[in-house]
Amino acid sequence: DPRVLEAMRSVPRPLFVPPSSIRLAYGDFPIPIGYGQTISQPYIVALMTEMLQVKPEHKLLEVGTGSGYQAAILSQLAKEVYTIEIIKPLALQAEERLKKLQYLNVQVKVADGYYGWEEHAPFDRIMVTGAATFVPPPLLKQLRPGGKMCIPVGAQYSVQYLTMVEKSEKGAITMKKTLPVMFVPLTRGDGEPWQ
Numbered sequence: 001d002p003r004v005l006e007a008m009r010s011v012p013r014p015l016f017v018p019p020s021s022i023r024l025a026y027g028d029f030p031i032p033i034g035y036g037q038t039i040s041q042p043y044i045v046a047l048m049t050e051m052l053q054v055k056p057e058h059k060l061l062e063v064g065t066g067s068g069y070q071a072a073i074l075s076q077l078a079k080e081v082y083t084i085e086i087i088k089p090l091a092l093q094a095e096e097r098l099k100k101l102q103y104l105n106v107q108v109k110v111a112d113g114y115y116g117w118e119e120h121a122p123f124d125r126i127m128v129t130g131a132a133t134f135v136p137p138p139l140l141k142q143l144r145p146g147g148k149m150c151i152p153v154g155a156q157y158s159v160q161y162l163t164m165v166e167k168s169e170k171g172a173i174t175m176k177k178t179l180p181v182m183f184v185p186l187t188r189g190d191g192e193p194w195q
């Protein structure tokens, strides 16, 4: 998708990795960002973004802000991006970074993204960047009819499948497994994975 490629070209990935990893920023692999978390591999960022078919008028939810990189990419393609991060220092750092780089249509919240962001629901698109063994029901509920969600589904340390969830205009849910991936787990407030 040319719009996705353009967004990937415009967002400066080196500014989203720790200073010691700047040289590696454009390598096609995930990079540690502290607290046991990673900034996702650029190929996967682009692929998930393309799969969501984001339109300029869309309101998006991302679960798992991490570095803020994926949120910055999405902010170039959508009207509004709401992103939730459970690790406070990562959320605050990402928020500051996004503001400094003028990605002003992104809002960051510190919370367990399993529960979504009720005040801003429904969302046209939802992207989850941590793996769970099932699709969180609150996220299904907050997806607008006609909306799409992209989420890695599978157990921790095992194969997860990037899954496309679609909600029809009448509210029927369909899920389609796509490629195998490996994501950090979606965790609960107590640090244990959602499973």
Ligand code: SAH
Pocket (backbone or CB within 6 Å): 037, 038, 039, 040, 063, 064, 065, 066, 067, 068, 069, 070, 071, 084, 085, 086, 087, 090, 111, 112, 113, 114, 129, 130, 184, 185, 186, 187, 188
């Ligand atoms: N999208 C990120 C990569 C995220 S890695 C980027 O572009 O850099 C996954 C992130 O999800 C981690 O930062 C992790 O702390 C966060 N996370 C894990 N469980 C979560 C939950 N329940 N709610 C919100 N964030 C969560």
